[in-house]
Amino acid sequence: MTSTPLPSSLDPEIAARLKRSADGLVPAIAQQYDTGEVLMLGWMDDEALHRTLTTGRCTYWSRSRGEYWVKGDTSGHVQWVKSVALDCDADTVLVKVDQVGAACHTGARTCFDADVLLKNADSGVSSVDQ
Amino acid sequence: MTSTPLPSSLDPEIAARLKRSADGLVPAIAQQYDTGEVLMLGWMDDEALHRTLTTGRCTYWSRSRGEYWVKGDTSGHVQWVKSVALDCDADTVLVKVDQVGAACHTGARTCFDADVLLKNADSGVSSVDQ
Numbered sequence: 060m061t062s063t064p065l066p067s068s069l070d071p072e073i074a075a076r077l078k079r080s081a082d083g084l085v086p087a088i089a090q091q092y093d094t095g096e097v098l099m100l101g102w103m104d105d106e107a108l109h110r111t112l113t114t115g116r117c118t119y120w121s122r123s124r125g126e127y128w129v130k131g132d133t134s135g136h137v138q139w140v141k142s143v144a145l146d147c148d149a150d151t152v153l154v155k156v157d158q159v160g161a162a163c164h165t166g167a168r169t170c171f172d173a174d175v176l177l178k179n180a181d182s183g184v185s186s187v188d189q
Numbered sequence: 190m191t192s193t194p195l196p197s198s199l200d201p202e203i204a205a206r207l208k209r210s211a212d213g214l215v216p217a218i219a220q221q222y223d224t225g226e227v228l229m230l231g232w233m234d235d236e237a238l239h240r241t242l243t244t245g246r247c248t249y250w251s252r253s254r255g256e257y258w259v260k261g262d263t264s265g266h267v268q269w270v271k272s273v274a275l276d277c278d279a280d281t282v283l284v285k286v287d288q289v290g291a292a293c294h295t296g297a298r299t300c301f302d303a304d305v306l307l308k309n310a311d312s313g314v315s316s317v318d319q
Contacts (some may be wrong), residue, residue, distance in 0.1 A: 067242040073306060081211070086230060090227055094225065095224065095226070096225070097283055100275065100276065100281040112306060115310060138312075140307070140310050141308075142305065142309065142310060143306045143307040144301040144305045144306060145301070145304040146299045146301050146304070147293050148300070150302075151230040153227055153301040163277050166278065167277070169282040170277045171281075172274075173277060174277070175274045176203060177242050177270070178270070178272040178273075179272065188246075
């Protein structure tokens with residue numbers, strides 16, 4: 060699943076570990092640092108991760124527009140970076156942020172507020188299995 | 190980014206909305222329902238999402254093994270499903286779960302515990318920007 064990254068200023072030690080999808084990206088989960096809300100999922104290439112680590116602002120690669128996207132630059136809904144972690148496989152990023160206003164372009168606080176497929180499941184009580 | 194899904198039992202109304210990557214998958218974030226911890230990110234195709242919605246157990250598609258993977262079947266570290274939501278673009282799933290034991294195969298509680306790239310950033314105070 061790993062492709063060759065574009066040249067970037069990302070720390071070579073991190074770049075050497077990063078496992079990218081075929082399009083050179085890793086999914087990046089943005090989580091509100093104090094409430095724990097999962098706000099959104101974006102995509103980062105090496106340079107977006109570098110900018111997220113060094114500028115204090117969460118920066119993604121927009122797959123639809125094919126350009127870097129500093130969250131909040133147009134909306135004002137900035138994500139101030141609090142911490143950044145890679146997962147155990149180095150193929151996913153978790154960014155804890157302080158989200159200004161709505162994370163979602165719809166105006167909702169998070170991108171997961173509007174389309175709930177299942178809620179209040181109580182699966183833990185019984186031993187439901189396939 | 191959308192590919193034709195494999196046949197599955199997923200509700201056709203949901204399947205019609207789902208936006209899959211080129212390999213027919215969507216990223217699925219597993220979050221502990223009460224503490225808010227982001228536990229891991231896995232991948233689901235239509236059938237894995239269907240099973241997650243209907244069996245009470247979080248089910249992923251393993252990209253490395255090329256098979257369905259019912260979390261906890263080998264480790265005992267089951268994820269009991271509490272709620273499932275799609276994001277605003279219908280290309281990411283958020284599953285709130287009750288995680289039994291460690292979510293990570295390393296034995297860590299979450300997959301994001303061990304590889305912290307940046308912590309305790311205080312970017313919100315100053316106007317750091319690129």
